[in-house]
Amino acid sequence: MKYDICIVGGCGHVGLPLGMAFADKGQSVVLYDINDAVIEKVNKGVVPFKENGAEKVLSKVVKNQKLKATHDKTVIRDSKVVVLVIGTPVDEHLNPKVGDIIRAIKDVEDELRDDQLLVMRSTLYPGVTEKVEIYLRKMGKKTLVAFCPERIIEGHALTELYELPQIVAGTSAEATKKASELFKLLTKKIMVTKPTEAELAKLFTNTWRYINFAISNQFYMIANSHGLDFYNIYDAMTEDYPRLKTFAKAGLAAGPCLFKDTMQLSAFSGNNFFLGHSAMLVNEGLPLFIIDAMKQKYDLRKSTVAILGMAFKGNNDDSRESLSYKLKKILEVEADIVLCNDPYVNDPRFVSIDEIKKRADIIVLATPHSVYADEKWDGKEVVDMWNFYGNGGLV
Ligand SMILES: NC(=O)c1ccc[n+]([C@@H]2O[C@H](COP(=O)([O-])OP(=O)(O)OC[C@H]3O[C@@H](n4cnc5c(N)ncnc54)[C@H](O)[C@@H]3O)[C@@H](O)[C@H]2O)c1
Structure with a gap:
């Protein structure tokens, strides 16, 4: 052949x-x-x-x-x-x-x-x-x-x-x-x-990851809603503590696989997969939590908010099922103006970092692309759920 x-x-x-x-x-x-x-x-x-x-x-x-x-x-x-x-x-x-x-x-x-x-x-x-x-x-x-x-x-x-x-x-x-x-x-x-075991092995793998991200995101929301710095707690918990090696950081958990595979597993378990659905509520709820917390701190109606990163994860150009777009949609209702940037996702509506520096009042770091690490955001409010800039993950 x-x-x-x-x-x-x-x-x-x-x-x-x-x-x-x-x-x-x-x-x-x-x-x-x-x-x-x-x-x-x-x-x-x-x-x-x-x-x-x-x-x-x-x-x-x-x-x-x-x-x-x-x-x-x-x-x-x-x-x-x-x-x-x-x-x-x-x-x-x-x-x-x-x-x-x-x-x-x-x-x-x-x-x-x-x-x-x-x-x-x-x-x-x-x-x-x-x-x-x-x-x-x-x-x-x-x-x-x-x-x-x-x-x-x-x-x-x-x-x-x-x-x-x-x-x-x-x-x-x-x-x-x-x-x-x-x-x-x-x-x-x-x-x-066996084939069905392998099909489940794949769904279990992705769902396990999705649930783990949900644990971190839920803990992040608990700490944050009490005015506590999740990452200070995270560091205290994980330092030299091998049993928490797989404890993820908080952040938008999205993309073309984890969510849909958790939903496939849910369908396979007669829609009684409470843990999977709870993970979905937590992970899909994080953008809403962030915006609610922002509303309490800032006058969003009068603010120009910039979203940094539209890909579903850092250093990647895949925007499929990215929660940055959910953030964008809600912010377009709540804020005065919403600007978006991504160095890897092509979209004529996106603006440059220079324009964001000129126009934005608040920056939301949605996707932790490494290229954002060297940017200085003097005079701007930065919402950093990833603790990317190391100043604590507080909104
Ligand atoms: N992206 C990942 O990292 C990843 C990881 C593990 C598993 N998966 C799984 O792998 C599968 C593919 O995902 P992907 O991310 O590569 O998708 P993709 O959309 O990037 O690629 C699918 C490709 O198939 C082509 N295509 C669609 N219908 C076709 C057809 N009838 N005949 C020929 N070509 C066709 C599309 O043009 C596209 O190029 C999915 O089931 C996904 O869940 C993806």
Whole structure:
């Protein structure tokens, strides 16, 4: 066959670094995607989003023709392994959109061959891998099916793909063997589970993180509403205290994965996942808490407020599901003028740091991009829930 690996949804945040990593290990990789703008970028060696260390690897694997991107889905039939990694969001009612995966499979079904391995890598609602297996068998296909979830932290794929163990769950022993061989090209440790266990392992991983951020955010709100400095308490608690190693700092907990995966798990637990929903109330409530506290301290109606950072996390350009936008929306009701800045997110409505320095009365540090560290905000009020500037996280 012409290609070792075809990645469906290959120009996205998960697909592209994965394809680059395989190509860098000598595999011939083709990325099938439906977004022509990103396909063009990738084929020119341009990484369409911020990903540490990606430029060098992409230009290398494009130049040595180990990787290319295309909108032509017939490349699927020319590949030994097909990895599916399209987005799996929740819908407007926070229910998993299981149909998207089945639709994507139907869309490429004619290209799938009996001697291929199909690896599902998107985060899946429990049971979907088996549903895909049943669907393919119904269509008379013998394609092997495995679920191998991505657990990389966005922006660090090109280190973590090689360092983290890979969970592998085939729907048959042969699928598990082939998928394990595939990921052994990247990492030493393979953890084998059943498909539904692996689907839950991925959801548990993200939900565990989301709940942990909620603990910090709730503690932050408790301390703050009593006029106490959460970070002074945090430092006292965590200094040389190993049992609190994973105690996160407070801050906006958002992005395209943690929230929606917690909601997927909630749907899987009959909407009785009290801890998950509580975490959602806390994390989604933090912008409201911040603005309420600001209202008590400042005359917001007469204030120009600037939001620093619109990406969902620091040093990243991904604004999907960023809570900075929730802050912006509420502040547009409460404040006189709202200005936004982000060094990495492109938006013609955003203003420069110089303009913020000229016009803003209050600064809200929403996303702790390192480039903000050297800025001086003389004469301005700074709301710093991250304690980024080290003056305490009080509003
Ligand atoms: N972003 C992360 O850090 C991360 C981490 C772990 C797991 N995940 C999971 O991985 C999956 C993908 O997330 P992502 O962030 O890479 O999404 P993304 O939106 O960045 O990428 C998805 C890509 O798929 C393409 N696409 C959509 N439908 C398609 C179709 N029918 N055929 C071919 N291409 C199609 C899109 O054009 C896009 O390039 C999700 O399930 C997500 O939950 C993401």
